[in-house]
Amino acid sequence: MTxxxxxxxxxxxxxxxxxxxxxxxxxxxxxxxxxxxxxxVKVLMTMLCDxxxxxxxxxxxxxxxxxxxxxxxxxxxxxxxxxxxMGGTAALTTACNxxxx
Numbered sequence: 001m002t003x004x005x006x007x008x009x010x011x012x013x014x015x016x017x018x019x020x021x022x023x024x025x026x027x028x029x030x031x032x033x034x035x036x037x038x039x040x041v042k043v044l045m046t047m048l049c050d051x052x053x054x055x056x057x058x059x060x061x062x063x064x065x066x067x068x069x070x071x072x073x074x075x076x077x078x079x080x081x082x083x084x085x086m087g088g089t090a091a092l093t094t095a096c097n098x099x100x101x
Contacts, residue, residue, distance in 0.1 A: 007061060040070050044079045051083035051095035063098035073100075 014021040032042055043066045050058035063076055076098050083095035 007058070040066065040075070043069055044071055044075060047076075047095075047098060048079050048083050048086070051080070051098075052087035052091045054090060054094050056094050056097040059094055059097040 010021070010025075013024070032046075033039060037045075043062060047059055047062040047066060050062055063071075066076060066079075080092065080095040080098055084092035087095075
């Protein structure tokens with residue numbers, strides 16, 4: 001499944017290394033689908049990882065993807081809380097980029 005709001009890195013990779021882009025997207029499309037875990041949960045997990053890895057723009061973009069696949073503001077807020085528990089204040093400040101305001 002193709003997720004809404006692709007990252008800017010995807011266009012750059014596709015333009016500069018189309019074969020690598022295809023292989024990466026094949027894996028992403030295989031993993032980021034409904035399975036034992038629903039897609040919405042998997043997208044929230046990717047947001048959590050971006051928060052812990054200090055990628056504020058990624059958090060914002062992925063939060064919008066999560067909304068597009070059905071995540072509620074409450075689910076996003078809980079994911080921000082998990083980011084704090086797992087990554088501390090630094091992850092929390094990054095994770096707050098998930099909020100609309």
